[in-house]
Amino acid sequence: MFHWLEKHPFFFAVAVFVMIAFAGLVEILPNFAQASRPLIGTAPYSTLELAGRHVYIKNSCNACHSQLIRPFKSETDRYGHYSRSGEYAYDRPFLWGSKRTGPDLMRVGNYRTTDWHENHMKAPSKIVLDSIMPAFTWMFTNLADINTAYAEQLTVAQFFTVPYNQPVPMKDGSTKVVKMGATLADANALALAEAKVVAADMKDQNVKDAIARGEIPEIVALIAYLNSLK
Amino acid sequence: MNKLYLWGIIMGAVMLVATYFTLVISAGNSGKSISEILSGDIVNALAITGAVALILITIFVVIKYVRQMQTDTANGQLAHENWDGIGEYLNELPMGWSIIFLLTMVWGMWYFIIGYPVNAFSNIGEYNEDVVVHNAKFNEEYKSITGSRLVDMGESVFLAECKVCHGLKADGIDGKAANLNARIEARSVKYVVENGSNNHLLGFESPMPDRNGLFNNNTEALITDAEIDAVSAYVANGMTGAGSDVFAGACAVCHAEDGKGMESVAPNIAAFTPTLVTNVLNHGKKGAIGTMPKFKRLNDKQKEAVGAYITSLSK
Numbered sequence: 001m002f003h004w005l006e007k008h009p010f011f012f013a014v015a016v017f018v019m020i021a022f023a024g025l026v027e028i029l030p031n032f033a034q035a036s037r038p039l040i041g042t043a044p045y046s047t048l049e050l051a052g053r054h055v056y057i058k059n060s061c062n063a064c065h066s067q068l069i070r071p072f073k074s075e076t077d078r079y080g081h082y083s084r085s086g087e088y089a090y091d092r093p094f095l096w097g098s099k100r101t102g103p104d105l106m107r108v109g110n111y112r113t114t115d116w117h118e119n120h121m122k123a124p125s126k127i128v129l130d131s132i133m134p135a136f137t138w139m140f141t142n143l144a145d146i147n148t149a150y151a152e153q154l155t156v157a158q159f160f161t162v163p164y165n166q167p168v169p170m171k172d173g174s175t176k177v178v179k180m181g182a183t184l185a186d187a188n189a190l191a192l193a194e195a196k197v198v199a200a201d202m203k204d205q206n207v208k209d210a211i212a213r214g215e216i217p218e219i220v221a222l223i224a225y226l227n228s229l230k
Numbered sequence: 231m232n233k234l235y236l237w238g239i240i241m242g243a244v245m246l247v248a249t250y251f252t253l254v255i256s257a258g259n260s261g262k263s264i265s266e267i268l269s270g271d272i273v274n275a276l277a278i279t280g281a282v283a284l285i286l287i288t289i290f291v292v293i294k295y296v297r298q299m300q301t302d303t304a305n306g307q308l309a310h311e312n313w314d315g316i317g318e319y320l321n322e323l324p325m326g327w328s329i330i331f332l333l334t335m336v337w338g339m340w341y342f343i344i345g346y347p348v349n350a351f352s353n354i355g356e357y358n359e360d361v362v363v364h365n366a367k368f369n370e371e372y373k374s375i376t377g378s379r380l381v382d383m384g385e386s387v388f389l390a391e392c393k394v395c396h397g398l399k400a401d402g403i404d405g406k407a408a409n410l411n412a413r414i415e416a417r418s419v420k421y422v423v424e425n426g427s428n429n430h431l432l433g434f435e436s437p438m439p440d441r442n443g444l445f446n447n448n449t450e451a452l453i454t455d456a457e458i459d460a461v462s463a464y465v466a467n468g469m470t471g472a473g474s475d476v477f478a479g480a481c482a483v484c485h486a487e488d489g490k491g492m493e494s495v496a497p498n499i500a501a502f503t504p505t506l507v508t509n510v511l512n513h514g515k516k517g518a519i520g521t522m523p524k525f526k527r528l529n530d531k532q533k534e535a536v537g538a539y540i541t542s543l544s545k
Binding site: 003006007071072073076077078080082110111112113114115116119126127128129201 | 310311353354356357360361364390391394395398403406407519520521522523524525527
């Protein structure tokens with residue numbers, strides 16, 4: 001066999017490729033499967049949070065904000081525990097980002113609250129004096145796309161077995177159930193219920209009016225998403 | 231004599247002389263004689279002996295193999311294939327090479343499993359070491375600071391962590407967060423009286439009742455809207471002005487006559503204290519203005535420092 005391969009360079013090259021590829025699979029796959037498993041305390045996104053995530057992506061927040069805390073003391077002092085791969089298990093796609101014009105947002109839910117985000121998204125430079133972040137005023141009027149978020153939930157639940165409506169283990173030993181509506185109307189009702197909780201902490205009258213009408217402005221979804229980043 | 235041997239002797243002599251001069255130069259640099267260097271440290275003597283031995287062995291081996299190449303002819307059975315006329319003998323691998331090859335494999339296994347690449351380095355390990363070193367340094371330098379140094383540290387932590395909500399001057403940026411230059415604002419007092427409070431300001435759960443549980447001893451009735459406004463203004467003014475009677479009747483039972491609170495019963499609402507600030511940092515807070523998140527990740531000294539700084543603002 002080897003003598004035959006030595007005389008046929010093309011097949012020799014194929015054999016080398018197969019050999020190295022196999023070695024690669026043996027080395028990479030088991031570790032990858034282990035590392036991409038969700039950590040305890042990592043829960044799937046709810047409908048509203050997912051809609052907020054779409055707002056985040058649509059406005060290219062990830063162009064200026066990373067979501068990856070490196071294991072350096074200076075970073076963990078500022079942003080919290082360094083990121084672990086299992087924490088991205090439900091991120092499709094992950095939003096690591098490649099540049100920090102603004103600060104990292106991996107755990108922003110730990111140290112900013114709804115009312116801060118509301119003030120800040122309206123006029124960032126009034127809150128952080130030298131901030132170059134633009135104001136995102138349209139988020140207070142544009143409505144969040146709950147239908148697309150629900151479609152994504154259905155898809156990931158079916159194809160990637162994301163555990164919606166199932167108990168997920170949390171850090172304190174309890175379990176958490178992230179609900180997904182059985183129908184589109186269900187999903188919208190769930191998202192609205194969640195939005196009401198967020199909007200209760202907000203002061204913008206237009207947002208409160210919209211929620212009362214049963215509409216969900218983008219800002220509410222985005223804040224729900226940012227608050228979920230812990 | 232063979233020309234090869236002659237070259238060998240010349241080469242050997244040159245290298246030995248070079249070794250000698252190296253010795254002389256290093257002796258000159260260190261201010262000792264050559265015999266002192268050689269007898270003073272056995273490593274030096276060993277190194278020199280080794281150098282001389284290496285030179286002689288190298289010359290001997292090179293001469294042996296060069297002579298062999300000059301006279302040897304190849305023999306043995308040729309392998310079946312040949313590549314553009316270049317063939318390969320089917321000779322056995324020399325025993326020494328086989329042993330070295332096997333040893334290399336054993337070493338490779340060791341290297342892969344125990345040696346360098348798999349276990350020796352870890353990013354997180356380096357991070358953990360960094361944290362230990364940093365914390366030790368922090369403790370050594372700041373553990374016992376007090377007074378103005380503590381306030382300075384508090385200010386720097388404030389500028390890093392608290393400024394984004396409370397503003398550079400701790401004024402709360404037009405009411406978007408608490409103004410820390412005074413203990414408490416009237417609207418906050420009003421909100422707490424009306425809604426009650428459970429903010430762990432003492433470090434543990436110790437809820438204050440809402441207005442339906444606040445009894446004014448002077449009027450022997452529940453606190454009224456007018457009284458709430460009066461007492462809110464009184465507390466916000468730094469416990470001065472109108473409303474002192476309401477405070478004495480409804481609030482002083484827990485918060486004491488002077489508003490400075492009571493141990494394990496009610497927090498100080500007349501002035502900031504470092505403990506109060508530490509408790510807010512540990513538990514967060516929800517009130518009239520909004521929700522403040524926890525800042526548990528600050529270390530104890532940093533929390534104490536922020537407390538000292540904030541206390542110093544309203545003095």
